[in-house]
Amino acid sequence: MRVPSCEVLIVGAGPAGCAAAITGQRLGLNVVVVDKATFPRDKCCGDGLTTLALRELEQLGVHPTATRSWMEVSDIFLRSPRGKEIQLQLPQTRGQYAAVVERRELDAELVQVAIDAGVEIRQGAAFQQIDIEEDGARVQLQDGTIFSAKNVIAADGMWSPVRRALGCTPAGYRGDWHAFRQYFRADGKRSRKLWVWFEKDLLPGYAWSFPLQGGRVNVGFGVVRKEGIDGKQLAAIWDGLLHRPHLREVLGNIKPEGSHKAWPIPARLPKAHLSRGPVMFVGDAATATDPMTGEGIGQALESGRLAAQAVAEESQAHLAARRYETSVRVALQLDHRLAGSLSKVLAKPGLAETALRIANVNDWSRRNFARWMFEDYPRAALFTPSRWKRGLFNTQGAWVNTP
Numbered sequence: 001m002r003v004p005s006c007e008v009l010i011v012g013a014g015p016a017g018c019a020a021a022i023t024g025q026r027l028g029l030n031v032v033v034v035d036k037a038t039f040p041r042d043k044c045c046g047d048g049l050t051t052l053a054l055r056e057l058e059q060l061g062v063h064p065t066a067t068r069s070w071m072e073v074s075d076i077f078l079r080s081p082r083g084k085e086i087q088l089q090l091p092q093t094r095g096q097y098a099a100v101v102e103r104r105e106l107d108a109e110l111v112q113v114a115i116d117a118g119v120e121i122r123q124g125a126a127f128q129q130i131d132i133e134e135d136g137a138r139v140q141l142q143d144g145t146i147f148s149a150k151n152v153i154a155a156d157g158m159w160s161p162v163r164r165a166l167g168c169t170p171a172g173y174r175g176d177w178h179a180f181r182q183y184f185r186a187d188g189k190r191s192r193k194l195w196v197w198f199e200k201d202l203l204p205g206y207a208w209s210f211p212l213q214g215g216r217v218n219v220g221f222g223v224v225r226k227e228g229i230d231g232k233q234l235a236a237i238w239d240g241l242l243h244r245p246h247l248r249e250v251l252g253n254i255k256p257e258g259s260h261k262a263w264p265i266p267a268r269l270p271k272a273h274l275s276r277g278p279v280m281f282v283g284d285a286a287t288a289t290d291p292m293t294g295e296g297i298g299q300a301l302e303s304g305r306l307a308a309q310a311v312a313e314e315s316q317a318h319l320a321a322r323r324y325e326t327s328v329r330v331a332l333q334l335d336h337r338l339a340g341s342l343s344k345v346l347a348k349p350g351l352a353e354t355a356l357r358i359a360n361v362n363d364w365s366r367r368n369f370a371r372w373m374f375e376d377y378p379r380a381a382l383f384t385p386s387r388w389k390r391g392l393f394n395t396q397g398a399w400v401n402t403p
């Protein structure tokens with residue numbers, strides 16, 4: 001039986017997998033993507049996009065007008081543990097620094113951009129097993145198809161069947177955060193803004209309301225996983241959250257769309273296995289989510305791109321994986337450690353209140369706190385002079401010259 005071969009087999013067609021596929025195709029690699037889902041498909045997510053994510057999406061060829069629910073965000077409202085409201089504003093007329101888009105639409109658009117670029121994507125094709133060989137790997141799908149690949153990029157999410165098959169998932173690992181979300185139609189005048197509520201009982205987590213086009217909002221909350229917290233307790237938090245007066249004042253009358261959904265968030269990059277032989281783990285499979293905000297799309301896109309670049313730059317599979325691991329740790333690990341440390345600070349209401357009060361001192365502090373929060377530049381840049389370069393703190397957003 002003839003075994004199809006490729007330079008890069010990507011398992012997973014989410015943001016990380018598509019970023020790797022599009023980048024690899026542009027660099028002249030023979031790329032094949034497989035995913036158990038058929039797109040469009042729902043994906044649990046807060047739907048928020050940071051400046052990092054937007055810049056990566058622009059490079060990949062995604063355009064905001066391609067998705068119905070896309071909502072550019074410039075004003076952010078925070079509510080401190082003691083109830084003080086803070087308004088932050090991102091730079092104006094310099095491109096997009098933050099946006100909200102339904103993941104169902106975003107992921108489908110990324111798949112289409114990849115297909116338009118010439119990438120072969122097999123949808124409805126689930127991973128079964130993997131065998132590492134001297135010159136690459138063999139991957140078998142559940143339908144019996146076997147691929148021979150120089151490198152494999154595992155972009156298959158938090159539960160990563162590829163990572164599990166290779167024995168690289170820590171025993172009992174169930175993520176570092178819990179998150180709930182639900183879509184609503186909301187008629188509150190202030191619901192058209194992006195809101196983050198730092199509730200005392202959720203710290204260092206938070207609740208959010210992110211606006212979408214058409215009067216819709218994505219409402220949810222994220223909390224750090226702790227021993228003893230089970231699904232019933234999380235469901236009770238969710239039920240009570242929606243009845244808190246300050247949330248209802250913003251949202252107004254709400255009409256739910258579908259049911260609420262929960263998902264785990266992986267955020268332990270410094271401890272993670274990022275490669276095994278010719279296999280590279282990207283996005284949630286690399287547990288690359290930000291440990292302070294729970295945001296992971298930007299990290300997924302960047303890690304996927306770096307994986308494809310590493311394959312293009314190295315002739316040997318294991319060297320490509322090693323190059324990828326080095327590059328992704330340089331790009332993300334310092335910021336990840338800093339965010340993890342700050343998350344511990346925000347766990348204490350008094351310290352969280354102080355941090356937000358400092359951020360609210362003047363227009364300059366509010367604007368730059370918003371830019372730091374939305375990953376306009378590396379989070380740990382102030383503490384790493386080696387990363388300083390001209391214009392680092394005066395960058396433009398995405399799609400600056402696009403109407």
